[in-house]
Amino acid sequence: MRVLFAGTPQVAVPSLDRIMGAGFDVVGVLTRPDAPLGRKRVLTPSPVAARAEELGLPVIKAARITDEVVAQIAAWSPDVAAIVAYGGIVPPPALSVPVHGWVNLHFSLLPAWRGAAPLQYSVIHGDEVVGATTFQLEEGLDTGPVYGTLALTPPPEATSGDLFAELAASGAELLCQTLSGIDAGRLEPRPQAGEPSFAPKLTxxxxxxxxxxxxxxxxxxxxxxxxxxxxxxxxxxxxxxxxxxxxxxxxxxxxxxxxxxxxxxxxxxxxxxxxxxxxxxxxxxxxxxxxxxxxxxxxxxxxxxx
The missing domain is CATH 3.10.25.10 (Formyl transferase, C-terminal domain)
Structure with a gap:
């Protein structure tokens, strides 16, 4: 199966590595543009961009998915797009490009904590269980039907950074299993159930x-x-x-x-x-x-x- 991978921060890198290791044909990577880092504000590739370049994968760097970016993605003819913390909206023209749509790995047990900072809000609110979800991306904010979930009980002193590190690894496996199930034709998403809560970007x-x-x-x-x-x-x-x-x-x-x-x-x-x-x-x-x-x-x- 031909896979487009979209992601930006370090937490997305294990998913890219796991998909590559599973033998999927990763046709290209979409990530955010280089950003200034450090006191000297040196332009630096995102962790996903740096890893993709190490792997020899073609990379699109875009802050927004424009018509031009959609055309570039379409030229790769992906069967599915796997997205992990890309950091931007995927517009309808892009959603319709892959045959099997976009599969998002989100770090909450949806519909809990839809939004940009799910694990952070889980910790702030003292959730006894945290986790990750793979779901089909659609126009709504993290509203799409669910393929699979995983859950864990956080240690009492765990920070959101600690939990991101743990769920980045286990979530990568969940994402890989989801793609395998879609490829085999044995996995269908189910609608989210329950009252949603929201996790807007932290300031x-x-x-x-x-x-x-x-x-x-x-x-x-x-x-x-x-x-x-x-x-x-x-x-x-x-x-x-x-x-x-x-x-x-x-x-x-x-x-x-x-x-x-x-x-x-x-x-x-x-x-x-x-x-x-x-x-x-x-x-x-x-x-x-x-x-x-x-x-x-x-x-x-x-x-x-x-």
């Missing part, structure tokens, strides 16, 4: 921690926004980036946002019990152990964050 502001909230809610939010857009608070009017803190139900009595010591651990008050800060990154500096930063900053006890 920098979504990573700001409101210390008046309960500790558990802050713990979940910090893990959900790690690594992107990242958890942070304000210290003397400047942004202080944070690795996910630890729950400290044994430490009470600190007002929200106030720093203090619990033995050798740096803790901060919330709307309930304290959280232990693990690593922090002050403006213009590298990430460091929170306790080391506090000791180096001098008399930090009593400082209020936020």
């Amino acid at each position: 920098l502001e979504d990573g700001r921690l409101d210390w008046t909230l309960p500790a558990l809610a802050l713990h979940r939010r910090a893990r959900g926004v790690t690594p992107e857009p990242g958890a942070w608070t304000l210290l003397d009017g400047q942004r202080l980036k944070l690795d996910p803190p630890r729950l400290r139900p044994d430490v009470e009595g600190l007002e929200p946002g106030r720093l203090g010591w619990a033995g050798k651990a740096l803790v901060v008050g919330t709307g309930t019990h304290a959280l232990e800060l693990t690593r922090v990154q002050p403006a213009g500096k590298k990430m460091m152990a929170a306790a080391d930063w506090a000791r180096g900053a001098g008399d930090i006890e009593g400082t209020v964050l936020g």
Whole structure:
């Protein structure tokens, strides 16, 4: 079966590798254009583009799927398109090109968390089960019928980045099995069932921690926004980036946002019990152990964050 692969970030690379390893004829790759990275803003290919070039595959780099891009895809005559986090809308003219349509690997148990940040919202909302779904792409936002799912119970300290790494591998296998089932003519998608929830793209502001909230809610939010857009608070009017803190139900009595010591651990008050800060990154500096930063900053006890 001739497969067009569409994807952009690192989380999509295992799917491309798995499809190639399974012997499918990958006719080409669609990905986003090179983007400026680092302090010097060097134009850098997406992880999928870099891997496709290593594999010797032809690549289309496009921020939007225009008529010209549709014509390029059609010239490859794909039987199916596999898409994993491409990062753009697939318009109707492109949807109709492959014989078997577009099969999307989405990192939620649809119809839960339709949208750009499914795993992040799963963690923020404390879902007891997370997973991935393969479904047939259509014009609606992640509304298409489902081919297959996989589920896992997230560890209590897992970040969205941790879960993406795990589901990128297992999801690649699910996607490959889905393509095999379609190729063999034994797999038909079924309509989604249940009430949908939505996971719009996260902004920098979504990573700001409101210390008046309960500790558990802050713990979940910090893990959900790690690594992107990242958890942070304000210290003397400047942004202080944070690795996910630890729950400290044994430490009470600190007002929200106030720093203090619990033995050798740096803790901060919330709307309930304290959280232990693990690593922090002050403006213009590298990430460091929170306790080391506090000791180096001098008399930090009593400082209020936020």
